[in-house]
Amino acid sequence: MKELKIGCGKPTGATVGEKTEKVKLPDQAQGRKEMDMSVVRVGQKAPDFEAPAYQDGKFGQVKLSDYLGKWVILCFYPGDFTFV
Amino acid sequence: MAAVASKYKDIKELGAEILSVSVDSHFVHKMWQDNELSKMVKGGVPFPMLSDGPGNIGKVYGVYDENAGVEMRGRFIIDPDGVVQAIEIMTPPVGRNVVEMVRQLQAFQHVRNTNGAEATPSGWRPGKGTLNPGPDLVGKVWEVWNVENAFD
Structure with a gap:
Protein backbone atom coordinates (compact mmCIF):
# COMPACT_ATOMS: atom_id res chain seq x y z
CA MET A 1 0.00 0.00 0.00
CA LYS A 2 1.39 3.38 -1.04
CA GLU A 3 1.25 5.69 1.95
CA LEU A 4 -0.72 8.86 1.47
CA LYS A 5 -0.25 12.23 3.13
CA ILE A 6 -3.67 13.12 4.45
CA GLY A 7 -4.74 16.71 4.79
CA CYS A 8 -8.06 18.02 6.02
CA GLY A 9 -9.81 17.91 2.67
CA LYS A 10 -12.62 15.58 1.83
CA PRO A 11 -11.20 12.19 0.92
CA THR A 12 -11.16 11.64 -2.80
CA GLY A 13 -13.28 8.91 -4.25
CA ALA A 14 -12.05 5.85 -6.00
CA THR A 15 -11.12 6.02 -9.64
CA VAL A 16 -11.81 3.13 -11.92
CA GLY A 17 -8.91 2.65 -14.28
CA GLU A 18 -10.19 1.20 -17.48
CA LYS A 19 -12.78 3.10 -19.44
CA THR A 20 -16.04 1.28 -19.80
CA GLU A 21 -17.21 0.78 -23.33
CA LYS A 22 -20.18 2.73 -24.54
CA VAL A 23 -22.37 0.24 -26.30
CA LYS A 24 -24.96 1.30 -28.86
CA LEU A 25 -28.22 -0.40 -28.16
CA PRO A 26 -29.98 -2.22 -31.00
CA ASP A 27 -32.68 -0.54 -33.09
CA GLN A 28 -35.66 -1.23 -30.84
CA ALA A 29 -33.97 0.66 -28.04
CA GLN A 30 -33.43 3.81 -30.09
CA GLY A 31 -34.25 6.98 -28.28
CA ARG A 32 -32.92 5.63 -25.04
CA LYS A 33 -29.60 6.83 -23.76
CA GLU A 34 -26.43 4.92 -24.41
CA MET A 35 -25.71 2.63 -21.52
CA ASP A 36 -22.51 1.76 -19.77
CA MET A 37 -22.19 -1.96 -20.27
CA SER A 38 -19.76 -2.54 -17.49
CA VAL A 39 -21.01 -5.68 -15.85
CA VAL A 40 -18.24 -7.76 -14.37
CA ARG A 41 -18.47 -11.39 -15.46
CA VAL A 42 -16.68 -14.57 -14.42
CA GLY A 43 -13.98 -15.55 -16.88
CA GLN A 44 -13.31 -11.91 -17.79
CA LYS A 45 -10.79 -9.36 -16.61
CA ALA A 46 -11.54 -7.58 -13.37
CA PRO A 47 -11.76 -3.82 -14.05
CA ASP A 48 -8.82 -2.00 -12.50
CA PHE A 49 -9.34 0.71 -9.89
CA GLU A 50 -7.47 2.81 -7.39
CA ALA A 51 -8.89 3.94 -4.05
CA PRO A 52 -7.90 5.44 -0.70
CA ALA A 53 -7.45 2.79 1.99
CA TYR A 54 -6.73 2.24 5.65
CA GLN A 55 -4.33 -0.50 6.81
CA ASP A 56 -2.11 -1.03 9.86
CA GLY A 57 -2.71 2.44 11.25
CA LYS A 58 -1.82 4.13 7.98
CA PHE A 59 -3.75 5.78 5.18
CA GLY A 60 -2.70 4.87 1.67
CA GLN A 61 -3.71 4.29 -1.88
CA VAL A 62 -4.47 0.81 -3.24
CA LYS A 63 -4.50 -0.17 -6.91
CA LEU A 64 -5.93 -3.53 -7.95
CA SER A 65 -3.43 -4.05 -10.78
CA ASP A 66 -0.56 -3.85 -8.26
CA TYR A 67 -1.72 -7.32 -7.15
CA LEU A 68 -1.33 -8.98 -10.57
CA GLY A 69 0.51 -12.26 -10.00
CA LYS A 70 -1.41 -12.90 -6.78
CA TRP A 71 -4.87 -14.16 -6.00
CA VAL A 72 -7.16 -11.41 -4.73
CA ILE A 73 -10.43 -11.73 -2.85
CA LEU A 74 -12.36 -8.51 -3.27
CA CYS A 75 -15.07 -8.12 -0.61
CA PHE A 76 -17.69 -5.39 -0.77
CA TYR A 77 -19.89 -4.83 2.28
CA PRO A 78 -22.78 -2.49 3.13
CA GLY A 79 -20.96 -0.35 5.64
CA ASP A 80 -18.75 0.08 8.68
CA PHE A 81 -20.57 -0.45 11.99
CA THR A 82 -23.40 -2.37 10.35
CA PHE A 83 -24.40 -5.52 12.14
CA VAL A 84 -23.66 -8.52 9.97
CA MET B 1 -15.39 -8.44 8.00
CA ALA B 2 -14.23 -9.70 11.40
CA ALA B 3 -14.96 -13.27 10.27
CA VAL B 4 -12.92 -12.74 7.10
CA ALA B 5 -10.11 -11.20 9.16
CA SER B 6 -10.05 -14.20 11.50
CA LYS B 7 -9.18 -16.46 8.53
CA TYR B 8 -6.65 -14.01 7.07
CA LYS B 9 -3.64 -16.13 8.05
CA ASP B 10 -5.00 -19.15 6.15
CA ILE B 11 -5.83 -17.00 3.13
CA LYS B 12 -2.39 -15.37 3.17
CA GLU B 13 -0.77 -18.83 3.31
CA LEU B 14 -2.69 -19.69 0.13
CA GLY B 15 -0.94 -16.76 -1.56
CA ALA B 16 -4.02 -14.57 -1.68
CA GLU B 17 -4.69 -11.01 -0.54
CA ILE B 18 -7.99 -9.60 0.65
CA LEU B 19 -9.24 -6.12 -0.19
CA SER B 20 -12.43 -4.92 1.48
CA VAL B 21 -14.47 -2.09 -0.02
CA SER B 22 -17.32 0.04 1.29
CA VAL B 23 -18.59 3.56 0.72
CA ASP B 24 -17.28 4.67 4.13
CA SER B 25 -14.26 6.97 4.21
CA HIS B 26 -10.88 5.64 5.32
CA PHE B 27 -11.30 7.79 8.43
CA VAL B 28 -14.41 5.83 9.38
CA HIS B 29 -12.58 2.57 8.58
CA LYS B 30 -10.01 3.59 11.19
CA MET B 31 -12.70 4.29 13.79
CA TRP B 32 -14.45 0.99 13.08
CA GLN B 33 -11.14 -0.84 13.38
CA ASP B 34 -10.21 0.91 16.65
CA ASN B 35 -13.61 0.79 18.31
CA GLU B 36 -15.10 -2.49 17.22
CA LEU B 37 -13.15 -4.80 14.88
CA SER B 38 -10.08 -4.87 17.11
CA LYS B 39 -12.35 -6.16 19.91
CA MET B 40 -13.81 -8.93 17.74
CA VAL B 41 -10.60 -10.33 16.29
CA LYS B 42 -7.08 -10.03 17.69
CA GLY B 43 -5.25 -7.22 15.91
CA GLY B 44 -8.38 -6.20 13.99
CA VAL B 45 -8.60 -6.29 10.21
CA PRO B 46 -5.07 -6.75 8.81
CA PHE B 47 -5.84 -6.17 5.12
CA PRO B 48 -6.42 -2.87 3.27
CA MET B 49 -9.90 -1.42 3.78
CA LEU B 50 -10.74 0.62 0.71
CA SER B 51 -12.98 3.64 0.54
CA ASP B 52 -15.34 3.98 -2.43
CA GLY B 53 -17.36 7.03 -1.40
CA PRO B 54 -19.09 7.77 -4.71
CA GLY B 55 -19.60 4.05 -5.41
CA ASN B 56 -17.44 4.18 -8.55
CA ILE B 57 -15.93 0.75 -8.00
CA GLY B 58 -19.24 -0.70 -6.81
CA LYS B 59 -21.04 0.50 -9.94
CA VAL B 60 -18.54 -1.17 -12.26
CA TYR B 61 -18.66 -4.38 -10.22
CA GLY B 62 -22.48 -4.34 -10.18
CA VAL B 63 -22.87 -4.20 -6.40
CA TYR B 64 -23.80 -0.54 -5.86
CA ASP B 65 -27.35 0.17 -4.74
CA GLU B 66 -28.08 3.70 -5.98
CA ASN B 67 -31.17 4.16 -3.82
CA ALA B 68 -29.54 3.11 -0.58
CA GLY B 69 -26.14 4.58 -1.46
CA VAL B 70 -24.38 1.45 -0.23
CA GLU B 71 -22.69 -1.58 -1.71
CA MET B 72 -24.15 -5.06 -1.54
CA ARG B 73 -22.20 -7.89 0.01
CA GLY B 74 -20.24 -8.84 -3.11
CA ARG B 75 -17.29 -11.21 -3.22
CA PHE B 76 -15.02 -11.64 -6.24
CA ILE B 77 -12.19 -14.17 -6.50
CA ILE B 78 -9.62 -12.79 -8.95
CA ASP B 79 -6.80 -14.99 -10.26
CA PRO B 80 -3.13 -13.95 -10.73
CA ASP B 81 -3.90 -12.92 -14.34
CA GLY B 82 -6.55 -10.49 -13.11
CA VAL B 83 -9.44 -12.66 -14.32
CA VAL B 84 -12.58 -12.94 -12.20
CA GLN B 85 -13.15 -16.61 -11.36
CA ALA B 86 -16.03 -16.44 -8.88
CA ILE B 87 -18.72 -13.98 -7.86
CA GLU B 88 -21.16 -14.03 -4.96
CA ILE B 89 -23.48 -11.09 -4.30
CA MET B 90 -25.94 -10.95 -1.41
CA THR B 91 -28.26 -8.35 0.09
CA PRO B 92 -27.07 -6.97 3.44
CA PRO B 93 -28.90 -9.07 6.08
CA VAL B 94 -27.16 -12.38 5.32
CA GLY B 95 -23.47 -12.77 6.08
CA ARG B 96 -20.86 -14.65 4.09
CA ASN B 97 -19.59 -18.18 4.61
CA VAL B 98 -15.85 -17.62 4.92
CA VAL B 99 -15.14 -21.37 4.98
CA GLU B 100 -16.85 -21.71 1.60
CA MET B 101 -14.90 -18.70 0.32
CA VAL B 102 -11.60 -20.38 1.25
CA ARG B 103 -12.81 -23.68 -0.25
CA GLN B 104 -13.54 -21.99 -3.57
CA LEU B 105 -10.14 -20.30 -3.55
CA GLN B 106 -8.45 -23.68 -2.96
CA ALA B 107 -10.51 -25.28 -5.73
CA PHE B 108 -9.67 -22.57 -8.28
CA GLN B 109 -6.00 -22.78 -7.28
CA HIS B 110 -6.05 -26.56 -7.75
CA VAL B 111 -7.57 -26.24 -11.21
CA ARG B 112 -5.00 -23.60 -12.16
CA ASN B 113 -2.09 -25.67 -10.81
CA THR B 114 -3.13 -28.56 -13.06
CA ASN B 115 -3.50 -26.21 -16.04
CA GLY B 116 -7.15 -27.12 -16.18
Whole structure:
Protein backbone atom coordinates (compact mmCIF):
# COMPACT_ATOMS: atom_id res chain seq x y z
CA MET A 1 0.00 0.00 0.00
CA LYS A 2 1.39 3.38 -1.04
CA GLU A 3 1.25 5.69 1.95
CA LEU A 4 -0.72 8.86 1.47
CA LYS A 5 -0.25 12.23 3.13
CA ILE A 6 -3.67 13.12 4.45
CA GLY A 7 -4.74 16.71 4.79
CA CYS A 8 -8.06 18.02 6.02
CA GLY A 9 -9.81 17.91 2.67
CA LYS A 10 -12.62 15.58 1.83
CA PRO A 11 -11.20 12.19 0.92
CA THR A 12 -11.16 11.64 -2.80
CA GLY A 13 -13.28 8.91 -4.25
CA ALA A 14 -12.05 5.85 -6.00
CA THR A 15 -11.12 6.02 -9.64
CA VAL A 16 -11.81 3.13 -11.92
CA GLY A 17 -8.91 2.65 -14.28
CA GLU A 18 -10.19 1.20 -17.48
CA LYS A 19 -12.78 3.10 -19.44
CA THR A 20 -16.04 1.28 -19.80
CA GLU A 21 -17.21 0.78 -23.33
CA LYS A 22 -20.18 2.73 -24.54
CA VAL A 23 -22.37 0.24 -26.30
CA LYS A 24 -24.96 1.30 -28.86
CA LEU A 25 -28.22 -0.40 -28.16
CA PRO A 26 -29.98 -2.22 -31.00
CA ASP A 27 -32.68 -0.54 -33.09
CA GLN A 28 -35.66 -1.23 -30.84
CA ALA A 29 -33.97 0.66 -28.04
CA GLN A 30 -33.43 3.81 -30.09
CA GLY A 31 -34.25 6.98 -28.28
CA ARG A 32 -32.92 5.63 -25.04
CA LYS A 33 -29.60 6.83 -23.76
CA GLU A 34 -26.43 4.92 -24.41
CA MET A 35 -25.71 2.63 -21.52
CA ASP A 36 -22.51 1.76 -19.77
CA MET A 37 -22.19 -1.96 -20.27
CA SER A 38 -19.76 -2.54 -17.49
CA VAL A 39 -21.01 -5.68 -15.85
CA VAL A 40 -18.24 -7.76 -14.37
CA ARG A 41 -18.47 -11.39 -15.46
CA VAL A 42 -16.68 -14.57 -14.42
CA GLY A 43 -13.98 -15.55 -16.88
CA GLN A 44 -13.31 -11.91 -17.79
CA LYS A 45 -10.79 -9.36 -16.61
CA ALA A 46 -11.54 -7.58 -13.37
CA PRO A 47 -11.76 -3.82 -14.05
CA ASP A 48 -8.82 -2.00 -12.50
CA PHE A 49 -9.34 0.71 -9.89
CA GLU A 50 -7.47 2.81 -7.39
CA ALA A 51 -8.89 3.94 -4.05
CA PRO A 52 -7.90 5.44 -0.70
CA ALA A 53 -7.45 2.79 1.99
CA TYR A 54 -6.73 2.24 5.65
CA GLN A 55 -4.33 -0.50 6.81
CA ASP A 56 -2.11 -1.03 9.86
CA GLY A 57 -2.71 2.44 11.25
CA LYS A 58 -1.82 4.13 7.98
CA PHE A 59 -3.75 5.78 5.18
CA GLY A 60 -2.70 4.87 1.67
CA GLN A 61 -3.71 4.29 -1.88
CA VAL A 62 -4.47 0.81 -3.24
CA LYS A 63 -4.50 -0.17 -6.91
CA LEU A 64 -5.93 -3.53 -7.95
CA SER A 65 -3.43 -4.05 -10.78
CA ASP A 66 -0.56 -3.85 -8.26
CA TYR A 67 -1.72 -7.32 -7.15
CA LEU A 68 -1.33 -8.98 -10.57
CA GLY A 69 0.51 -12.26 -10.00
CA LYS A 70 -1.41 -12.90 -6.78
CA TRP A 71 -4.87 -14.16 -6.00
CA VAL A 72 -7.16 -11.41 -4.73
CA ILE A 73 -10.43 -11.73 -2.85
CA LEU A 74 -12.36 -8.51 -3.27
CA CYS A 75 -15.07 -8.12 -0.61
CA PHE A 76 -17.69 -5.39 -0.77
CA TYR A 77 -19.89 -4.83 2.28
CA PRO A 78 -22.78 -2.49 3.13
CA GLY A 79 -20.96 -0.35 5.64
CA ASP A 80 -18.75 0.08 8.68
CA PHE A 81 -20.57 -0.45 11.99
CA THR A 82 -23.40 -2.37 10.35
CA PHE A 83 -24.40 -5.52 12.14
CA VAL A 84 -23.66 -8.52 9.97
CA MET B 1 -15.39 -8.44 8.00
CA ALA B 2 -14.23 -9.70 11.40
CA ALA B 3 -14.96 -13.27 10.27
CA VAL B 4 -12.92 -12.74 7.10
CA ALA B 5 -10.11 -11.20 9.16
CA SER B 6 -10.05 -14.20 11.50
CA LYS B 7 -9.18 -16.46 8.53
CA TYR B 8 -6.65 -14.01 7.07
CA LYS B 9 -3.64 -16.13 8.05
CA ASP B 10 -5.00 -19.15 6.15
CA ILE B 11 -5.83 -17.00 3.13
CA LYS B 12 -2.39 -15.37 3.17
CA GLU B 13 -0.77 -18.83 3.31
CA LEU B 14 -2.69 -19.69 0.13
CA GLY B 15 -0.94 -16.76 -1.56
CA ALA B 16 -4.02 -14.57 -1.68
CA GLU B 17 -4.69 -11.01 -0.54
CA ILE B 18 -7.99 -9.60 0.65
CA LEU B 19 -9.24 -6.12 -0.19
CA SER B 20 -12.43 -4.92 1.48
CA VAL B 21 -14.47 -2.09 -0.02
CA SER B 22 -17.32 0.04 1.29
CA VAL B 23 -18.59 3.56 0.72
CA ASP B 24 -17.28 4.67 4.13
CA SER B 25 -14.26 6.97 4.21
CA HIS B 26 -10.88 5.64 5.32
CA PHE B 27 -11.30 7.79 8.43
CA VAL B 28 -14.41 5.83 9.38
CA HIS B 29 -12.58 2.57 8.58
CA LYS B 30 -10.01 3.59 11.19
CA MET B 31 -12.70 4.29 13.79
CA TRP B 32 -14.45 0.99 13.08
CA GLN B 33 -11.14 -0.84 13.38
CA ASP B 34 -10.21 0.91 16.65
CA ASN B 35 -13.61 0.79 18.31
CA GLU B 36 -15.10 -2.49 17.22
CA LEU B 37 -13.15 -4.80 14.88
CA SER B 38 -10.08 -4.87 17.11
CA LYS B 39 -12.35 -6.16 19.91
CA MET B 40 -13.81 -8.93 17.74
CA VAL B 41 -10.60 -10.33 16.29
CA LYS B 42 -7.08 -10.03 17.69
CA GLY B 43 -5.25 -7.22 15.91
CA GLY B 44 -8.38 -6.20 13.99
CA VAL B 45 -8.60 -6.29 10.21
CA PRO B 46 -5.07 -6.75 8.81
CA PHE B 47 -5.84 -6.17 5.12
CA PRO B 48 -6.42 -2.87 3.27
CA MET B 49 -9.90 -1.42 3.78
CA LEU B 50 -10.74 0.62 0.71
CA SER B 51 -12.98 3.64 0.54
CA ASP B 52 -15.34 3.98 -2.43
CA GLY B 53 -17.36 7.03 -1.40
CA PRO B 54 -19.09 7.77 -4.71
CA GLY B 55 -19.60 4.05 -5.41
CA ASN B 56 -17.44 4.18 -8.55
CA ILE B 57 -15.93 0.75 -8.00
CA GLY B 58 -19.24 -0.70 -6.81
CA LYS B 59 -21.04 0.50 -9.94
CA VAL B 60 -18.54 -1.17 -12.26
CA TYR B 61 -18.66 -4.38 -10.22
CA GLY B 62 -22.48 -4.34 -10.18
CA VAL B 63 -22.87 -4.20 -6.40
CA TYR B 64 -23.80 -0.54 -5.86
CA ASP B 65 -27.35 0.17 -4.74
CA GLU B 66 -28.08 3.70 -5.98
CA ASN B 67 -31.17 4.16 -3.82
CA ALA B 68 -29.54 3.11 -0.58
CA GLY B 69 -26.14 4.58 -1.46
CA VAL B 70 -24.38 1.45 -0.23
CA GLU B 71 -22.69 -1.58 -1.71
CA MET B 72 -24.15 -5.06 -1.54
CA ARG B 73 -22.20 -7.89 0.01
CA GLY B 74 -20.24 -8.84 -3.11
CA ARG B 75 -17.29 -11.21 -3.22
CA PHE B 76 -15.02 -11.64 -6.24
CA ILE B 77 -12.19 -14.17 -6.50
CA ILE B 78 -9.62 -12.79 -8.95
CA ASP B 79 -6.80 -14.99 -10.26
CA PRO B 80 -3.13 -13.95 -10.73
CA ASP B 81 -3.90 -12.92 -14.34
CA GLY B 82 -6.55 -10.49 -13.11
CA VAL B 83 -9.44 -12.66 -14.32
CA VAL B 84 -12.58 -12.94 -12.20
CA GLN B 85 -13.15 -16.61 -11.36
CA ALA B 86 -16.03 -16.44 -8.88
CA ILE B 87 -18.72 -13.98 -7.86
CA GLU B 88 -21.16 -14.03 -4.96
CA ILE B 89 -23.48 -11.09 -4.30
CA MET B 90 -25.94 -10.95 -1.41
CA THR B 91 -28.26 -8.35 0.09
CA PRO B 92 -27.07 -6.97 3.44
CA PRO B 93 -28.90 -9.07 6.08
CA VAL B 94 -27.16 -12.38 5.32
CA GLY B 95 -23.47 -12.77 6.08
CA ARG B 96 -20.86 -14.65 4.09
CA ASN B 97 -19.59 -18.18 4.61
CA VAL B 98 -15.85 -17.62 4.92
CA VAL B 99 -15.14 -21.37 4.98
CA GLU B 100 -16.85 -21.71 1.60
CA MET B 101 -14.90 -18.70 0.32
CA VAL B 102 -11.60 -20.38 1.25
CA ARG B 103 -12.81 -23.68 -0.25
CA GLN B 104 -13.54 -21.99 -3.57
CA LEU B 105 -10.14 -20.30 -3.55
CA GLN B 106 -8.45 -23.68 -2.96
CA ALA B 107 -10.51 -25.28 -5.73
CA PHE B 108 -9.67 -22.57 -8.28
CA GLN B 109 -6.00 -22.78 -7.28
CA HIS B 110 -6.05 -26.56 -7.75
CA VAL B 111 -7.57 -26.24 -11.21
CA ARG B 112 -5.00 -23.60 -12.16
CA ASN B 113 -2.09 -25.67 -10.81
CA THR B 114 -3.13 -28.56 -13.06
CA ASN B 115 -3.50 -26.21 -16.04
CA GLY B 116 -7.15 -27.12 -16.18
CA ALA B 117 -6.45 -30.85 -16.56
CA GLU B 118 -8.43 -31.52 -13.40
CA ALA B 119 -11.84 -30.23 -12.40
CA THR B 120 -13.23 -30.22 -8.89
CA PRO B 121 -16.66 -31.82 -8.52
CA SER B 122 -19.43 -30.62 -6.21
CA GLY B 123 -18.39 -30.34 -2.57
CA TRP B 124 -14.70 -30.84 -3.38
CA ARG B 125 -12.15 -29.83 -0.82
CA PRO B 126 -8.40 -30.52 -0.68
CA GLY B 127 -7.71 -34.23 -0.38
CA LYS B 128 -10.89 -35.29 -2.16
CA GLY B 129 -10.89 -36.76 -5.66
CA THR B 130 -11.01 -34.63 -8.77
CA LEU B 131 -12.24 -35.36 -12.27
CA ASN B 132 -10.13 -35.46 -15.43
CA PRO B 133 -12.38 -34.11 -18.16
CA GLY B 134 -11.83 -35.70 -21.56
CA PRO B 135 -13.40 -38.06 -24.09
CA ASP B 136 -12.96 -41.05 -21.77
CA LEU B 137 -15.00 -39.43 -19.02
CA VAL B 138 -18.05 -38.67 -21.13
CA GLY B 139 -21.00 -40.59 -19.70
CA LYS B 140 -18.73 -42.23 -17.14
CA VAL B 141 -18.79 -39.75 -14.27
CA TRP B 142 -21.16 -42.13 -12.44
CA GLU B 143 -18.38 -44.76 -12.41
CA VAL B 144 -15.80 -42.52 -10.75
CA TRP B 145 -17.88 -40.14 -8.68
CA ASN B 146 -20.64 -40.68 -6.21
CA VAL B 147 -23.23 -38.11 -5.12
CA GLU B 148 -22.31 -38.78 -1.48
CA ASN B 149 -18.87 -37.37 -2.28
CA ALA B 150 -20.48 -33.95 -2.52
CA PHE B 151 -21.26 -33.99 1.19
CA ASP B 152 -18.96 -34.32 4.13
